[in-house]
Amino acid sequence: MTPTLLWNAQEARIATGGRLSGPSDWNASGVSIDSRSVAAGDLFIALAGPNHDGHDYVKAAIESGAACAVVHKIPDGCDGLPLLVVADTMKGLEDLGRAARARTDARILAVTGSVGKTSTKEMAALVLSRQGATHWSVGSFNNHWGVPLSLARMPAASKFAVFELGMNHPGEITPLVAMVRPHVAIVTTVELVHAGHFATIEEIADAKAEIFSGLEPDGVAVLNRDNRHYRRLSRAATAAGVTRQLTFGSHIDADARLLDCAVDPKETAVFALLRDGALAYRIGVPGVHWAMNSLAVLLAAGALGAEVETAARALADMTPPKGRGERHLIKAGAGTAELIDESYNASPVSMKAAIATLAAARPGKGGRRIAVLGDMLELGEQSAALHAGVAQAVTAWNIDVVHTAGPLSAALRDALPEDRRGIHADDSAALAPLVKAAVKAGDVVMVKGSAGSRMGRVVKALQEGA
Known part of the structure; x- marks a missing residue:
């Protein structure tokens, strides 16, 4: 199978505003920030952190098959290697992410919440991938480097894409969602998580609500109707200009309403109402919380243009992410x-x-x-x-x-x-x-x-x- 071309030298140069050094006829089929896992054809971004500097591993990354390295200084012994020199490699990664977002016509979902982000993202990725080419962030790549890295890895021809946005301080989601610019945003729930960085749980709700600031025009917010902070989130979405809101939960007014749920050791059977239509399906993972978040996934899939009943059937093939069941x-x-x-x-x-x-x-x-x-x-x-x-x-x-x-x-x-x-x-x-x-x-x-x-x-x- 031929790897998907993500970036050629000129595209990456234009996206980052950098300059090419050494051979400039390369094509990249992946993007990496870890020299230990660089694959042949990757574009290696040499990020400088508090404990490690990726510039120390540029030569090793190229020797491992990287097509090029993005650097903000040319390391010793790397003259003549394929390099893209930028002012700052972190900003260069963000620039690649923004450029990848700008060039795609994909319908995009962003997921946040105090718990259930990764499992909800994985369910969404599963159901959407059955209905078109789908890109999604791996693991829990949901922070200031994980989000732009996931964006930079997105093929331009994707039909759907799913990104997880995390935070443990106020103000962290705003720049992330500004890069992702989703068409649909799910807030799974608001709970007392990362409480050491917030004075009240209401402040946590407000931090999660930052996701609405980056929704595309006519974007859709998908909210947990059972959560006690639902109205606060709904008001925040309205204040951000979101005119369409969908809800999930057991609440009688929820657009996707959980009517019954049977959990056995291997799977979860769900009986729900989506608006006025009954829907029965199975999830290949046990747990009421999986059932609840699956409702958010089905609402989001419909809002993105996917066929909901097909999406529901796909959930039978769900498996838990590593360390999550x-x-x-x-x-x-x-x-x-x-x-x-x-x-x-x-x-x-x-x-x-x-x-x-x-x-x-x-x-x-x-x-x-x-x-x-x-x-x-x-x-x-x-x-x-x-x-x-x-x-x-x-x-x-x-x-x-x-x-x-x-x-x-x-x-x-x-x-x-x-x-x-x-x-x-x-x-x-x-x-x-x-x-x-x-x-x-x-x-x-x-x-x-x-x-x-x-x-x-x-x-x-x-x-x-x-």
């Missing part, structure tokens, strides 16, 4: 156990959703439902109370044992009934071998925590020898 069989004693990997990140609302999903799992004979939970970070002064509050979900969903790691999770351990308390350790590294030794055949084990708590260590330990 992946399931694995692991060795445990003389048999096997099931591992649910939710280790990518955590907040109070996503922690409770993961516990509800664990409750729907079916342990083997004599098996238990076990939660292995790490610290939830950036929760501010309410951190201890929010950690302790997770205990209510553990009890409500009848989880058998909860192992915890980290100083913040000690508040959760203390709030648990004694018969649910498992092992507690200072960090995930200390907890991992203890959990591995405690898991028995037939158990179902769910692992979750904020990225900074590094609960992936526990996942790795459980999978060793699986």
Whole structure:
């Protein structure tokens, strides 16, 4: 398969306002900012960060097959190599992103929200890709470098594109959405996430509402009708000039209304009303939160010009992104156990959703439902109370044992009934071998925590020898 041409030398020069040095007859089929993963034909952007300077790896990137390197200084030993010299490489990346957006006729969706951004983006990418060439940001490339990088990688001939926009401070979404200029914007929900950087949850809602500032004329806002900040978001959208708003949720007035949802260990069955039409479909991932966000995806797909019933059918093929519900069989004693990997990140609302999903799992004979939970970070002064509050979900969903790691999770351990308390350790590294030794055949084990708590260590330990 012939790689898609993204940039030739002259296009990249014009987009960035830079100058070409060395061979200038190159064509780039990819864009990279990491010399360790450069593929043949990539345009390597030498970003200068606080800990590493991409200029130190320009020669290695070219030797690995990069078509050209974008630099703001010519490194020693790189004379004669194919270079595009710009005033600042970060600005050069942004310029490439803006140029990629300007040259495409793709219908574009942007997704933000306190939780569910990546899973919603992945669902949207799946359903749209069944109806035309679709580009989407990989992983959680949702910040000041991830968004322009994702834009710069967008083929001009794309029919649809999906971008995730994240933030943990006010004012961060505004410049991102100005680059993306979406036709449709989803706000999945507003919850107490990154609370350490905001005085109130209303400030978090206002920061998410920045996404409306970049909507194209006649753009559509898709909002969670069940969220208590719905009216605040709706007013913000109106103030930004958004004249068309669609809503999803269980609320009777929602445009896409969840009527019923059945969760089993492998999938989720959804029965919904989209405006006045009934729609039944399955999602290949278990969880009520997946069902809810799928409604936002279907509304967005329709607003982008896709066929909604076809989009709904495609959701049966959905698989969870890495660290967001992946399931694995692991060795445990003389048999096997099931591992649910939710280790990518955590907040109070996503922690409770993961516990509800664990409750729907079916342990083997004599098996238990076990939660292995790490610290939830950036929760501010309410951190201890929010950690302790997770205990209510553990009890409500009848989880058998909860192992915890980290100083913040000690508040959760203390709030648990004694018969649910498992092992507690200072960090995930200390907890991992203890959990591995405690898991028995037939158990179902769910692992979750904020990225900074590094609960992936526990996942790795459980999978060793699986």
